[in-house]
Amino acid sequence: MATKLxxxxxxxxxxxxxxxxxxxxxxxxxxxxxxxxxxxxRDTATDFSPAYMQDELRFRIAHEFFLRPAQAxxxxxxxxxxxxxxxxxxxxxxxxxxxxxxxxxxxxETWRFLPTDxxxxxxxxxxxxxxxxxxxxxxxxxxxxxxxxxxHYDSFEYLCGTSGAAxxxxxxxxxxxxxxxGVRSRPYPTPPQKQGFGHTLFGKAAAELGYKPFPQPSxxxxxxxxxxxxxxxxxCTYCGYCEWFGCGNYSKASPxxxxxxxxxxxxxxxARCECEVTRINLNAARDRATGVTYVDTSGNxxxxxxxxxxxxxxxxxxxxxxxxxxxxxxxxPKTGEGQIGRNFSHQTMSSATAFFDKTKFNFNPFIASxxxxxxxxxxxxxxxxxGPLGFVGGGYIGQVQTSGRPIENAQVPFDTPAWGAKWKQxxxxxxxxxxxxxxxxxxxxxxxxxxxxxxxxxxxxRFGRPLIRxxxxxxxxxxxxxxxxxxxxxxxxxxMGANRVEKTPRKGPxxxxxxxxxxxxxxxxxxxxxxxxxxxxxxxxxxxxNLFVQGASAxxxxxxxxxxxxxxxxxxxxAKAIKEQYLKNPGPLVHx
Amino acid sequence: MQQSSRRWFLLSSAFAxxxxxxxxxxxxxxxxxxxxxxxxxxxxxxxxTWKYFTSDEATLMEALVDRxxxxxxxxxxxxxxxxxxxxxxxxxGPYGDSAWLYTNGPFHKGTKEQGPQSADPPAVQYRxxxxxxxxxxxxxxxxxxxxxxxxxxxxxHGVEDSKIKFDGIDAKAFFATLVKDTQRGFFAxxxxxxxxxxxxxxxxxxxxxxxxxxxxxxxHNERYPNPPVGxxxxxxxxxxx
Numbered sequence: 001m002a003t004k005l006x007x008x009x010x011x012x013x014x015x016x017x018x019x020x021x022x023x024x025x026x027x028x029x030x031x032x033x034x035x036x037x038x039x040x041x042r043d044t045a046t047d048f049s050p051a052y053m054q055d056e057l058r059f060r061i062a063h064e065f066f067l068r069p070a071q072a073x074x075x076x077x078x079x080x081x082x083x084x085x086x087x088x089x090x091x092x093x094x095x096x097x098x099x100x101x102x103x104x105x106x107x108x109e110t111w112r113f114l115p116t117d118x119x120x121x122x123x124x125x126x127x128x129x130x131x132x133x134x135x136x137x138x139x140x141x142x143x144x145x146x147x148x149x150x151x152h153y154d155s156f157e158y159l160c161g162t163s164g165a166a167x168x169x170x171x172x173x174x175x176x177x178x179x180x181x182g183v184r185s186r187p188y189p190t191p192p193q194k195q196g197f198g199h200t201l202f203g204k205a206a207a208e209l210g211y212k213p214f215p216q217p218s219x220x221x222x223x224x225x226x227x228x229x230x231x232x233x234x235x236c237t238y239c240g241y242c243e244w245f246g247c248g249n250y251s252k253a254s255p256x257x258x259x260x261x262x263x264x265x266x267x268x269x270x271a272r273c274e275c276e277v278t279r280i281n282l283n284a285a286r287d288r289a290t291g292v293t294y295v296d297t298s299g300n301x302x303x304x305x306x307x308x309x310x311x312x313x314x315x316x317x318x319x320x321x322x323x324x325x326x327x328x329x330x331x332x333p334k335t336g337e338g339q340i341g342r343n344f345s346h347q348t349m350s351s352a353t354a355f356f357d358k359t360k361f362n363f364n365p366f367i368a369s370x371x372x373x374x375x376x377x378x379x380x381x382x383x384x385x386x387g388p389l390g391f392v393g394g395g396y397i398g399q400v401q402t403s404g405r406p407i408e409n410a411q412v413p414f415d416t417p418a419w420g421a422k423w424k425q426x427x428x429x430x431x432x433x434x435x436x437x438x439x440x441x442x443x444x445x446x447x448x449x450x451x452x453x454x455x456x457x458x459x460x461x462r463f464g465r466p467l468i469r470x471x472x473x474x475x476x477x478x479x480x481x482x483x484x485x486x487x488x489x490x491x492x493x494x495x496m497g498a499n500r501v502e503k504t505p506r507k508g509p510x511x512x513x514x515x516x517x518x519x520x521x522x523x524x525x526x527x528x529x530x531x532x533x534x535x536x537x538x539x540x541x542x543x544x545x546n547l548f549v550q551g552a553s554a555x556x557x558x559x560x561x562x563x564x565x566x567x568x569x570x571x572x573x574x575a576k577a578i579k580e581q582y583l584k585n586p587g588p589l590v591h592x
Numbered sequence: 593m594q595q596s597s598r599r600w601f602l603l604s605s606a607f608a609x610x611x612x613x614x615x616x617x618x619x620x621x622x623x624x625x626x627x628x629x630x631x632x633x634x635x636x637x638x639x640x641t642w643k644y645f646t647s648d649e650a651t652l653m654e655a656l657v658d659r660x661x662x663x664x665x666x667x668x669x670x671x672x673x674x675x676x677x678x679x680x681x682x683x684x685g686p687y688g689d690s691a692w693l694y695t696n697g698p699f700h701k702g703t704k705e706q707g708p709q710s711a712d713p714p715a716v717q718y719r720x721x722x723x724x725x726x727x728x729x730x731x732x733x734x735x736x737x738x739x740x741x742x743x744x745x746x747x748x749h750g751v752e753d754s755k756i757k758f759d760g761i762d763a764k765a766f767f768a769t770l771v772k773d774t775q776r777g778f779f780a781x782x783x784x785x786x787x788x789x790x791x792x793x794x795x796x797x798x799x800x801x802x803x804x805x806x807x808x809x810x811x812h813n814e815r816y817p818n819p820p821v822g823x824x825x826x827x828x829x830x831x832x833x
Contacts, residue, residue, distance in 0.1 A: 041619050046629035052823045054801035057780040058634060062687065069694035076706055085702040085709055088694045099621075197812035237804040248803070264621055271621040296617040364816050366798055367805040406779040406798050418752075419660040419771045420745065424667070431796035432815075459696060511705040 002293050002303040008034045011292050011306035013277045013321065016101020017564065018550035018571040019312035020255035021159075024229075024263050025575035026308075029583065032268045034304060036294050038276035039067065039098030044256050048104075048246030056405040060244040063090060065105050067097035074316060074468040075456040076512045080333070084469045086459050091513035093346070093520055094244070095314055099273055102314065102518060103254040103564075107243040107370030107402055108219025110162045110253070111561035112153050112569075114381040115146035115182045120446075120557060123382060124392055133392060134477050136449040138343055139557045143528040143537040146182045149569045152576070154185055156568030157217075160253030161225035161233050164188035164217035178214045180377040193222045193236065193372055198363040198435050202399030203374030205495040211376040216398060217565075218371035219253035229262045240403040242370025252370065275302075278463055280309055280325040282544065289327075289547045295463065307586075308578070311549045318553040319453050319523035320468045328534055328543045331452050333471075339534040339542075341453040343522040344470065345558045348395070348443035348478040350506045351436075352490040353411050354498035358433040361497070365404030365432070373400030373437070379488055380560045381444070391480040393444035395560030397489045401437040411436045414502050435493060439517060441485035443506070444560040448475055453523045474508040482506040519563050521555035529592050536590040538577035539570060545588045548574055636824055637785035639677045643684035644715060649722050650676055655737040659744050660774045667795045668788070670774055678777030678786030679718075688715035710762070714769065721766045724758035725751075782822045793820040 009031035012019045023033050042048075042065075058064050075084035096102030116123045120139045124132065133139070166187045167177025192215035195203065203213040220236035227233070236251040250257050263269050277294045281303065291305035311318050322340045323330055331342035356363075375398030377383060386392050403409060411434050412426035456469040486505040493501045506516070527533025530542035539554055541547040550571055552563045559566075581589050619626075642650050657670025657679075670676070686692050690713035699711040710717065729736040729747070736744060750756035754764045777786030779793075781801060787793065793800050800820035808816060 040630050041621055041626065041628075042631075043625060043627075043629070046627060047631040049631070049633075050803045052633045052801075054803060055634065055781055055783075055823060057776065057784055061776060061780075063692070068692040070692050073694040078703070078705060082703070082706075083700065085700060085706045086694050086696070087707060088690075088709065089707070091707055194809045196809060200812060235806070237806050238809045239803045239805065241803075261625055264625055265623065267623075269622065272618050273621065274618040298617040300617065362813050362815050364808065364814075366802075367808050367816070404798060406793070406796060407776050410775075410779065410796065418768075419748075419774075421662045421664065424661055424664065428667075428795050431798065458698070509703075509705050513705070513707040 002301040004303045004305065007305040007307070008032050009306065010034070010308045010310060011036065011304050012310040012312055013292060014101060014313040015099045015255070015271055015273075016096060016312065016314070017103045017255060017568060019101070019310065020259045020263060021568065021571040022310050022312060022550065022575050023269060024259050025572070025579060027263065027266045027269045029579045030268070033270070034306070035269075035271045036275050036277050036292065036304065037099055037271060037273045039273065041271070041273040042098045042100055042104065042246070042256070043260070044246065044248065044250055048248040050248035053245055053248045054239065054241045056407050060405065061407060063094065065097065065244070065246065066090065067095040070462070071097075072317070072461050074470055075459050076470045076472070078471070078473045078509045079450065080471060084456055084471070086467065087512055092511065092516055093518040094515075095316070095518065099260065099271065100255045104246045104256070105244050106564060108160075108252050109371040109562040110157060110160060110164075110217045110219045110565045112181060113146070113559045113561055113566050114180065114383070116382050117559040118142045118144060118146050118149075127382065128387060128392075134475065137475075137477065138447045138449050140527060140532060142556055143526050143533065144573065149566075149573055150182065150185060152569040152572035153565060155572045156565060158189050159227055159229070159258050159568070160219045161189050161221050161227055162217055162219055162253070163190040163193050163222040165192045165214055167214060176214060178375075178377050179212050180380065180383045188217065190222050190225050193218045193220060193369055194238075195372060195374060196238075196364065196367050198365070198401060199372055199374050199399050201496050202492060205492050206374065206376050209492060209495055211378055213374045213376050216371050216373040216375050216400060218369065220369040220371055221251050221253075227258055229259065231258055231261055233257050236369045238367050238369050238372070240366045240368045240405065243402055277321065278465065280311070280321060280327060280547065282326060286326060287544060289544050307546060309547045311547060312551060315520045315523060315551055315553040316453070316468055318549055318551060322524055322534070322549070323455055324465055327541060327547065330454055333450050333452055336449065339525070339530070341523050343447035343525045343556050344451045344453050344472060345445040345447045345521045345555070346472065347517040347519040347558055348445045348474065348482050348506050349439055349441065349516040350443065350482045350486045350504055351438050351440040352486055352493055352501050352503045354435040354493040354496065355413055355430055355500040356433040356435070356498050358429060361433045363432060363435065365401055365409060365434070365436070368402050368404070370402050371400075372402060373398045375400065379485055389480070389484065391477045391484070393446055393477065393481050393560065395441055395443035395481075395485055397441050397485055397492070399435060399437055400439055401435060404431070406431070409436055413500060435498070438515070440489050441482065442560055442562065443478065443482050443485055445478060445521070445558045447522055447557040472510050474506065474510045479506065479508055517562070519552065519558060521552045521558040521563065524549045524553040525556045526554040527556065536588070538589045539574040540577070540582070540589050542592065546586065548578065550574060634783050634823065636783050637677060637681040639674065639785065642680050644688060645676070645680050645683075649719070650680065651737055652722050652726060653679065655744065656748075656770065657774045659741065659748060660771055661778055667791050670778065672788070673778060673791055674782075674786040674788045675774045675777035678780065678784050679773050681785050682773065683715040683718060689713045708765070717761060717766050717769065720761045721758070721763060721770070724761060724763065728756065728758065783824050790820045790822055790825060
């Protein structure tokens, strides 16, 4: 039996990027806010010590900072005809845990989506006709436009201190930036990071082939920066221990380095870590959230009443909590009815490995940052004519090698034996002269009728609740796109002077053991009416108007970029709507 | 890699109770950035006594890792560089018993795309495989450790290609795990028992646990000249070890 705690104005589930942004915005509005986080409290000085953070085994291989599958996992199958089995150890994606969430371990690639990404269905059907899209593809417009989000992208970038080169400043295309990006109102807060040898050579080769290369927008900062909250960050040292690691230099944008130091000093904020929310409580009519129930480290259950509930967990667990709490209706792929769990998507990643003459090329691959790299955007979104190609979507392409940590990055030509003297010699011969960037082709992943999330009938979590069940496969459209992007990337590597380029386009079926970014999207998507979405354009639940569901679970499909910039922008956009509209007149912000 | 979880529990509970007796157990953060943490430096793995393997198993393991990473004139092989010391310590920790993983049943063999579904954690798989390999070789007349290198490789290729199968264990899948773990021991920080004297890092030119390359980001196509450092290892310190 849960013990009831005193009421709060706002209960936030999860203290990652979106939970931190919402907590800051809503405490600024004078509300009394509690954030309930299932993982531990973590901070730079205490947890990301530069004396032992550079440890590939502990943080990359053994996954120390991540949610442990023992704590919560999911089941997976490719299609309805298979029995889903539990994901026993992480593979295809890595799930954050604790204060800061995935904002601790990310690479900090801080992109904006293209304006046409937000109107995907209407734009593509207008340009190519309604018959061009595959029949079971369920992409849709977001219900919010790039222009509406622009000020909020700007807020997130200035919060983070993002380092980059503007490509389109108030409509004027800028040399050295991404000419395809949407209009931005002002430059990036800090100049681009420096680039290593391999990254620079890629940019040069791409330019020679007629593309317009630009430095990847980076949340690893090029110089010291003080953000609008007064929090100071230091310059990145290119240590090569970024993704999977916490930054000991205060150089990587994270809730810890941008918001939490200000937030925890506020008298109207409190964080409860190592407390896991097990359900959102609803009134009898199921049209109002009364608060949340959570379990602490000793197994005791507590009820936290709140006037507003912000669901700010990771995508999978947002969907799980909605389903377990009875918010809305579970999606049924057979009938197409129900909104919770539909339009699940991921990211279609591919690459090529390039081996160079070791007597002429020395890349020092260990000198890198998490979001270093030179990229091109000619083949993203609808920046190119898909008519003759027979697929939609795309992605940025870049030499974005982020480390030379040897367990993961000691690559050998593919015909090398997996072990023995020849393997050892090949590692020695190729380590310094190989370009290996597994996320070089950052392909979109569109949504389909059959890719969805529901609850598993067999497997349970540590509280005895059903695990989430993911039904996911790659479709021909994405496989064609991946082959196309991989070919384009390989051409540039070849032009750099590689001896040998081994292509690895994404192949089906979707494999839950193979890492392909942690960019899981959808399941509680946004849209313009309750018949095509779980939340409205302000991320407010259609069914429960005092519940706002943050994060990439709102993406109707995933674009060819890393999602965090858009996740951050949506959080600021949603917070503004709560502060300026909802608080004055609590109720639905969009009338269906 | 193991945490002092009891100490953390006491600290965090005290912290929570300090603020309010009505609050739940956990860690309540308010008012100021706290300075407490679960984090701790890694513990150094020291060769000497086996933590998991029996001495017979360790001897067989040493023969195996020396075929997976053979010695050459410049760089030691799997045994001398400490791969078995590394794997032994890993199997005695949370990797060995899958403590951090999802281990609820039922266990069914799924598709390749659904990932490993064995009910046996790695420590049990190692024990079963080593016993099966030992039995296989002794039945043929000669223990694995006494075979010539070519014969050893022939058997391992047979396992790798499913030409040699053992009862009660997926030997092909296990062998891939053994190769992966051996290579991890070769390349991981020496604090975990392998990569002795950072020999694997020296072999490839990886400078190890350094944390600042700002002076080097602009020096393109130039070999980085400084020797590797480990979390607890530096070339100039090794005289005292």
